[in-house]
Amino acid sequence: MGAQWKAKGKDLAANARGKMFTKLVKEITVAARNGADPASNARLRLVVEQARKVSMPKDTLDRALKKGAGVGDEATHYERVMYEGFAPHQVAVMVECLTDNVKRTAPEMRVLFRKGQLGTSGSVAWDFDHLGMIEAAPVNPGTDAETAAIEAGAQDLEAGEEGNTLFLTDPAELDLVSRALPAQGFNVLSMKLGYKPKNPVDPASLSAEALEEVEAFLAAIDAHDDVQEVYVGLAG
16 A cells, blocks of 8 residues: 555456556557657656566557557547545545546546545645655665665665565656666666655554455556556555
């Protein structure tokens, strides 16, 4: 939970791979607006690398690049939209969507938020820090992540998944820090702008039933096709 919520057992879900491809295709399409050549577009280069690491088919990748660049009949425009509010039991939630039809997505989000509370823009954003988030893996075991963070200019760091490290940066310095990390012994796996709760709720303070309700709410939000990320004010 915390900065970015992930559904329990999500990686084991039958549609996890398809959902991952859909998200990456949208990110590639958006990134390609600033140039379809990964060599000169840092954001696009990293997303393309992520797509290749999960074995996205080449034709799928090529179509996403063409959509973003507006080539031929493949042109598609996605808009990034944030929805803010509360899950059950007043747990703050920020939902990041990429949609080609806001008029479709907005009412669908209102329906999903019925078991919680949909707020207005800024209603919960004040309780989150907007940060650059870089997931990186050490080239060699034992590489000191704290030293790497200081030398690369990151603001903070957290333990990530599978022995990786999440480096946190000022949004404006995301690309700068990502370029500096390899020289400090870390391979950058992904980078993005995201949200980290300032005052997260301890899940232990909720009853088992209440936590299940929160989880069910988040799972329904995350399953929506336009949802890219779900940021939740829960610790851990």
